[in-house]
Structure formats: structure tokens, C-alpha cells
Amino acid sequence: RRKFITSVESDHAKVKRCSFLGCSCPWKGFACLLCSAGGEVVRLQELEGNTVTIHTGLTEAQSDAHILWFYGPENAEIKIVNSESFEGKIITNYYSQIFRDSLQLNRTSGSLTIRNISREDSGVYKLQIITGISLDWNYSVDVYAPVLKPVIRNQAEKRSVSLRESCSPLCSVENGKDVSLSWYEERERISSISSSDSSERLYLPLNKTNPDCSTYTCVAANPVSTQTTQLNITNICIKTVSGTKGPRDLSKSLAAVLTPVGLIVALLILFLWIWKKKTSNKFVKTLS
Numbered sequence: 001r002r003k004f005i006t007s008v009e010s011d012h013a014k015v016k017r018c019s020f021l022g023c024s025c026p027w028k029g030f031a032c033l034l035c036s037a038g039g040e041v042v043r044l045q046e047l048e049g050n051t052v053t054i055h056t057g058l059t060e061a062q063s064d065a066h067i068l069w070f071y072g073p074e075n076a077e078i079k080i081v082n083s084e085s086f087e088g089k090i091i092t093n094y095y096s097q098i099f100r101d102s103l104q105l106n107r108t109s110g111s112l113t114i115r116n117i118s119r120e121d122s123g124v125y126k127l128q129i130i131t132g133i134s135l136d137w138n139y140s141v142d143v144y145a146p147v148l149k150p151v152i153r154n155q156a157e158k159r160s161v162s163l164r165e166s167c168s169p170l171c172s173v174e175n176g177k178d179v180s181l182s183w184y185e186e187r188e189r190i191s192s193i194s195s196s197d198s199s200e201r202l203y204l205p206l207n208k209t210n211p212d213c214s215t216y217t218c219v220a221a222n223p224v225s226t227q228t229t230q231l232n233i234t235n236i237c238i239k240t241v242s243g244t245k246g247p248r249d250l251s252k253s254l255a256a257v258l259t260p261v262g263l264i265v266a267l268l269i270l271f272l273w274i275w276k277k278k279t280s281n282k283f284v285k286t287l288s
Contacts, residue, residue: 066130076126167237169206171218
């Protein structure tokens with residue numbers, strides 16, 4: 001899933017402006033697009049593990065164009081791809097000590113593909129194309145881990161509360177980059193929380209007096225993924241309502257009682273069997 005926050009795609013206004021400036025370039029039909037080179041930053045948000053292509057929007061390059069890609073966590077200063085024509089041959093070098101042989105350049109468009117992208121690959125990328133003049137494009141790539149599934153529990157279990165407050169659902173999720181946690185009633189978001197401190201777990205209570213009167217869903221999300229958990233009142237609150245126990249709790253209680261009873265019965269049967277056997281042996285000896 002790819003989300004573009006900004007774009008370098010040309011529109012009618014840009015075409016008119018570029019034509020007015022009289023820009024020219026070696027890409028057929030893309031003189032106006034090249035006028036924007038270096039002027040805007042394309043921002044991409046990606047899910048780690050995916051194969052990502054940083055598109056340039058170009059369709060045809062000169063065969064002798066010198067194409068370079070640079071990368072850096074904050075500034076694109078490290079050369080990662082160098083592709084040029086030498087004596088009629090195309091020579092492309094990848095600097096795989098950084099990207100573990102995961103790069104692939106498309107010389108036709110200048111686009112760069114990154115296989116199995118990781119969060120460590122987040123940063124600034126720069127494309128530089130040299131054909132007599134040098135043109136630059138800048139990209140900002142943010143890579144995210146998939147958000148984890150939120151967990152709902154009853155926070156009233158650990159304190160003394162009145163019957164009216166005995167069901168107090170609390171949703172939580174492990175925090176991460178740009179993670180948010182929200183409660184939805186039906187399809188309407190009723191509360192939300194986020195924190196820039198990714199080391200802290202996110203917690204969000206459902207502040208409803210009667211949470212069994214509607215359908216509630218807890219949603220954890222970041223820019224590239226979403227996980228949901230629907231509130232089940234019976235599972236999380238039945239233990240605290242009027243002091244009653246749910247089926248699972250009753251099963252555990254019965255098991256705790258029946259296990260020692262069963263052991264006692266088994267020992268009693270064994271004792272009776274041994275006693276009967278001894279009594280029978282004595283009776284046989286007496287007859288003899």
C-alpha cells in the first residue's frame with residue numbers, strides 16, 4: 001500500500017509555465033516535468049518487507065545518460081547506484097553493502113526498486129541524471145512496521161468498584177512510529193490517542209456507562225496498516241458483574257473441586273480391592 005503525500009506529477013498549469021520558460025531536456029515529451037526537478041520532494045510511506053519502486057514519472061532516457069542514486073538517513077550523500085555508458089556499453093554498479101543486493105535500477109525511466117525494504121531504509125533519496133546538464137529529484141521515504149493487534153481488558157478487575165462501574169473496558173497496543181489508538185461506536189470514532197514516545201504502550205479507556213448498548217471496536221493504526229479488536233462484553237466483564245462467574249470460570253472451579261475428589265475415590269476403590277483380596281485369601285486357607 002503506497003500513499004503519496006506530495007507529487008511531482010505535472011498538471012495543466014505546470015505545462016503552460018514550463019512551456020513559457022522554454023525548458024528542454026533529453027526525455028521526449030517530458031520537458032515540462034523536468035522543469036520541476038529539484039523543486040519538490042516526493043514523500044512515500046511504505047510497509048516493511050514490501051518491494052518498493054521509487055517512480056520518477058519519466059518514460060524514456062537517452063541511451064548515454066549518466067544516472068546516479070544517493071541515499072542518507074537525513075541527507076542524500078551516500079552513492080548507492082551509478083549507471084553510465086562507457087564505450088557503447090552500459091555499466092551499472094550497486095553499492096550493496098548498504099542495501100544487501102536489494103536494489104534494481106530501471107534505466108529507461110530512472111526508477112529505483114528496493115526489494116524487502118526495512119525500517120532502516122527510511123530516509124532521503126536523490127536521483128541525479130546527467131546529460132550535459134545535471135538534474136536532481138528528491139524523495140523522502142518512511143518505512144513502517146505493521147501495527148500490532150490491540151488488546152481489550154476490563155480495568156475494573158483490579159479495583160473495588162460499584163456495580164454501575166464494574167465493566168470498564170480498556171484498550172491498549174504496543175506503540176510505534178505514528179501509531180494511533182481509537183475507539184469506534186458503530187462507524188463513528190468517539191476517542192483517540194497517540195504518543196511520540198514509542199517506548200510507552202498506548203492505553204485508551206472506553207468511557208461509556210453502558211458499553212453493552214452498542215457495538216464498539218478498538219482500532220490501532222499507522223500510515224500503512226490497521227488492526228481492529230471488537231469489544232465482547234461477556235468475555236471481559238462477566239467476572240465482575242454482580243460477582244457472577246462465566247462458563248470458563250465455572251469450568252475452572254469445577255475442575256479444582258473434582259480433581260481431588262476423584263483422587264480420593266480412586267484411592268478408596270484401590271483400598272477396597274486390596275482388602276477384598278486379602279479377605280478372600282484368608283477364607284480359602286481356612287477351607288483348606
